[in-house]
Amino acid sequence: MALLRRKFTPLMGLEVDGPAMDTPAMGTLVERIRTDLSAFSDPVTRTANQLRSLFRKRARKPLVLDLPGKTLVFSSPAEFEFGLASRIEFPVRKAARLVERDSEDLKGMAIKLRAVEKRFAAVFARCLEQPYRIGELLGGLESGLLSQDHDWRDIVQALCEHGPEYDDFKNIALVKYMQYLASRQAVLRSIYLEKVQGGLELQPQVAEEHPVEEPMLASVLPISYKETALFDLDQGGGGGGGAGGSDDEDEGTQTLQPVPRGEAICIRFTDGRELDIKLASHRYKLFPGKHFCLVDEASGVTHLLRSGRNVIGRHSGNEVVIDPAYLAISRKHVIIEPVSENAALLTDISSHGTFITPKHV
Structure with a gap:
């Protein structure tokens, strides 16, 4: 076996003379180093950008x-x-x-x-x-x-x-x-x-x-401009979206109350029981679980909710499309986003209102 020859130079220190690394191997090594550095620097860069954005917001003038x-x-x-x-x-x-x-x-x-x-x-x-x-x-x-x-x-x-x-x-x-x-x-x-x-x-x-x-x-x-449910006079009340209540009380259940428009609220389900919910003048039941579902009480039609945000209304592009004949329901009426098997975020974006029982909020 040939002995490796060592030599010392003032500028480089101890050097080892050995077989030279071939060009492809050197290229692979350089690429690996570049990848490692990129993997390290990308999160750092993202964090720095987030901190800069946060700082700008905090430094924002009144x-x-x-x-x-x-x-x-x-x-x-x-x-x-x-x-x-x-x-x-x-x-x-x-x-x-x-x-x-x-x-x-x-x-x-x-x-x-x-x-x-x-x-x-x-x-x-x-x-x-x-x-x-x-x-x-x-x-x-x-x-x-x-x-x-x-x-x-x-x-x-x-x-x-x-x-x-x-x-x-x-x-x-x-x-x-x-x-x-x-x-x-x-x-x-x-x-x-x-x-x-x-x-x-x-x-x-x-x-x-x-x-x-x-x-x-x-x-x-x-x-x-006509509304089929103006004042909801023929629909049991409650379509105003801002009244003190829906004036609609069933036996054994609480009066439904309007959801604040435009604000996301967290609704919770006790012991996995369903929630009574009214979209304008139409009654539904919202069932929790691994897969949430919305059931039309009148027709029995069941809508399966996806994970994440679900826009519900008459518009054909929604995640949940309501019967177009339900004209009191807005094209984009409410957003329901399950966050666990027993809780969901609900945001009313309608003009006729969304109503639930207060105990679930």
Whole structure:
């Protein structure tokens, strides 16, 4: 065996003279080293990018909204959400004026308002699919669709002037405004029902004596827009999406309550028992387990839910497609996302509301 010759040089130190490595082997070694370095550096790079994004959000300047005559400043999304929480109720002074309107006027207002709700529900559904477009979609809505109550129109328009770094604020504003619309529809429904069922119909007033300060949100929309379940008068009530309850109580079960529009809530199943759920005026049962399923109480049709997010409604592109004849159910009505065998996230994105028993929340 030939002995390896060793030599020492001042620059290189101890060297070993031996058989030279062939070129293909050297290339394989270099490629392996490059792969190892890439496998190490990619997670580091992703983590660094995530940290930079988090730092930018934390370093973001407070949201400043310049409104006519005043300036609102919010240091965080949570503070902004808290500030909007008091703006979702329909003003009492306007509700008092509505009592003086006749039932036909109220019905016309409700038809237009329902159309507005549908517009915002469609925007919200699109934002769930493409969150980065919320600024574009919210800013593209006609100003006539935004009420002047509680400075809503000024707030949304000022918010849309801010860049994408404030998209989380825009999402909060969209959700809260949808809840305001639901509150307004609930007031209309309550007054209308009192008039037609309680005999409180008043003599029509002269229009000049009671001018309306603003159009009922959607003068840009035609009065010919029809809803088959307006006020849900013939459907057992509860379609307002914002009323205190569904006015629908079965023997041995609790009254169904509306789900807050646009907000994800966690529903829990006790001992694996099913949940009573109503989409607009149509009753279903939601069964938990390894594979969740939604059962139509009227027809017995069973819809199997997939793992992950399930958009439910009449649209043919949904994960769960409801009977198109159920016109009270929105094209994209509710999102159900199972998170375990006994829990799921539920988000109402409809215009007629989703109702469940409170004990499951």
